[in-house]
Amino acid sequence: MSGHVAPKTMYYAVFLALLAGTGLTVAAAFFDMGAMNNVVMLAIASIKALLVILFFMHVRWSTRLTWVVVASGFFWLLIMFGLTMTDYFSRGWVEGTWR
Amino acid sequence: MEITTVGLNYLNNGYGLKSWLLTKDHKRIAILYLLSITGFFFLGGFFALLIRLELLTPAADMVQPDTYNKLFTMHGIVMVFFFLIPSIPATLGNFLLPIMVGAKDLAFPRINLLSWYIYVLGGAFTVVAAATGGVDTGWTFYAPYSTSASNSHVITAGLGIFITGFSSILTGLNFIVTTHRMRAPGLTWFRLPLFVWSMYATSLIMILGTPVIAITVLLVAVERGLHLGIFDPALGGDPILFQHLFWFYSHPAVYIMILPAMGVISEIVQAFTRKNIFGYAFVAFSSLAIAIVGFLVWGHHLFVAGQSTYAGLIFSILSFFVAIPSAVKVFNWTATIYKGAVSWDSPMLYAFGFIGLFTIGGLTGLFLATMGLDIHVHDTYFIIAHFHYVMVGGAIMGYLGGLHYWWPKITGRMYPEGWAKFAALTVFIGFNLTFFPQFIVGYLGMPRRYAMYAPEFQVYNVLSTAGATVLGAGYVIPMIYFIWSLKNAPLAGNDPWGARGLEWEIPSPPPTENFVVSPIVTEGTHQYAPSREVGIGH
Known part of the structure; x- marks a missing residue:
């Protein structure tokens, strides 16, 4: 546009x-x-x-609005990676859990 | 009430097949979607019927377990991806959003038509998958069922979902741009109908989430076809990664289904209580909050899948948060109804049904967000009951309520109100008879996705199957009287409900360009008695 x-x-x-x-x-x-x-x-x-x-x-x-839209896409990607990583990084923390 | 005659409108502006298949009119595209999704609804319902018939007895005596696997998989795929997700946005949203913002069409009419064709193409792949033997992985396509264990048509069905996803993205894009750029003069964000807010929030999820399911399905196809190690541990992959990616979209997808229904209910509750909503800003922002927080909760599907306990803990807490904006809506609808001039027309019956059933569905969701309890009921019929209370008791009740509320606007005709009330009651009774026993039998330990079950569970299954029959009748009755109404029912006039809003100011059915002169908006919708709400608050 x-x-x-x-x-x-x-x-x-x-x-x-x-x-x-x-x-x-x-x-x-x-x-x-x-x-x-x-x-x-x-x-x-x-x-x-x-x-x-x-x-x-x-x-x-x-425009700034387009920047916000683009940035939110990346922010959502970070959410996906970040919360998924909470699983991968903490799998070994409790003894006896699957890793 | 003045009943205007049916003049030149979007329905009689061209009769040939070409005038429909090449239309760029958002209203006609909404009708094309309405016909398509109704077809898929009855296809999905047919699979449900076979499932319920099989479960009438504890033995697998009607179909073999392999066939049963295909039945529940196809039921899920068809209902989720081809009915529930497009249901309200693609039909009522497409029809109403431009009118509600005072525009002549959506921002990108050609893209709107393209999205319908993409939907049909995706649907065709799924129908081919069903016709050539079906898929047996469950609608969730979990690895390794989908990547290596299943010999069924996973890639064909997956491609159908992949393609249809683009239709969803394009619809979302169209709605967002239209809401931002095409509002009529004076129509500020806080004067928008709450239905528009809910469509906007839904569109955000469609755009931000759908690409992830598309890529996930593609990764399944890549691993299945090329043996690249993504989900298979033997090849260096991780099967739980599939579940993370799948639910990153598919949990928010539940909000794609329920948020539009919430928008419909907000409109109906205001129109049939003759009050503007209690706490407009809270209800509007709760839609956005649901859309955003809904993206942070997917791990509650993975509590027993091998996800770490700590991650489970985080997802459990976050899942509780999403209940807050949902509860805001329920409380605010209730506060709106309180001391309202409630009329018991059929749309309002559906709204009452929605509020009750969604509350049960939502509250049982809190049970499932609790890690300890989820371990007990995971993959049981308790889950089936929970999400059907949200998706059927919530989303479909909202869809039917909306269809009844705006049918006079869409077609220019009323429908037999007595039959409509009877159907609403039939749906409510049939629904509860179908799914409430499933809470009990699930809690008692009956697992989902088996053709056979222990004999002591039969009584609950018989109740459920009986309920499904009533529910099925409840869905067929409106279809009959809606079709009947097209030629035989009395003309509706501009505003048969005495409701307020831009869509009720134009003729029914609306002219092709919606507004002959662009409207200038000076107040929000449903301003029946502006001082009344202030009175309640003080």
Whole structure:
């Protein structure tokens, strides 16, 4: 809905950044970083998603209401991860419970 | 009362099939949804009938246990995803929301039509799954039943749910944008009808929750088809993760079903007591509170699934919180009825039924939020009774109440009130006879999802099956007189109930563009006696 017209160069730049992110993901798969494997992969994926949302979806130039809508989506994702993790992190706390 | 003649309206503005199938009119799309969901309601009811017939005797003598598994699975899938979730939003919501905000249509009419086609496509997948052998995992699709144990049509049915989810998301998006952007001049947020508030809250859940069920079903398909380890421990997955993801959507989905019904009841209670609601802001915000807090409680479905005790504790406490906004609504309806000029028309009978049955359903939910008690009744008929009190006693009573209340507006015709009262009473009696014995037999230990049961439980099951027959009749009667009314009943006029609200100011049935001139709103709906509520409060 935003009336903002972005220059084509921006789209190409974001596209190249996304390709670079994909390359980085593939490259990272060749290194075993132990527990950091998932963290690194998810971090790259998150940055790519952010680029798509901000530039391809024009959220950067959108109204505050759109920002609230986008932010609430991420907040809800945090709720899902956060409360699910209360289960995974506390499974071993009581002796004798399933873990 | 002045009875206006039926002029040019959305029903007689074009008769060809094309004029319906390519319509962008929210009212016609509501009718398309009404017809589709009624079809699915009777399909789901047919499965319920077979389930109840099988349970008439303790032995599995009518169908084999494998078939029984498919019957209750298809009953659940059809009723939850193809009837209850779209029921009020897609029909009454679609029809009324633009009118209630003083708009000519929803914000995105084409997307509205698209959402119906998506719904039909999703429904087609489910019908194909049913026709080609069905699914036997339960409507919950728990891993590992769905990922590795079942040989039934899990992916086809799952795809049906995945596709239909988009219809839900698009409807929610349309409602939210319409409420924000298309309100008539003077129609501030706190002048909105409470039905609009409930639709808004429901839409939030649809948008924020539905993508999660879509992805969850997709993950089941991925694990089933490609053997990627997501839920299977042997492949590095976790079956309880499925339950977390599934219930993250499916518990709030209960509020997708009940919040619209609550909105309907708020409207009916005001119209048939001739009072504006007691505590408008509390009732409005309680809808939002239910939508938000409803997302924090899903773990109460996992108390005995292997979820950690501490997580269970957190979810237990949070589940108690959701009772507060629900109770706010019940108390405020009661306070509205108190000293009101109550008229006993059929919509109000459904509203009374809703308030009583939802209260029982809600309070037994508190039993289930209590970890110790839940261990005793988990996966018993107590659960079945509880959620049917909410979904059938609550959501369907609200849906029927709303259909009776707005039928004159939708069709321009009244219906035989005597029959309507008889049907409302039949539904109430049939419902209680069906489901109250299930509380008892569940508490005594009868597990859900078995074709066979111990002989000492038979008396409760016979009562239940007898009740289901009465309930079935209670649902068929309105269908008959509604169809009859289309040609034979007297014209309704603009406002047959003497209610207040934008929808009652326009002709019945409404013209295609709803309002010839955009309305200017100067007060909230149901302003029968503004000073009266203040009088009660002081």
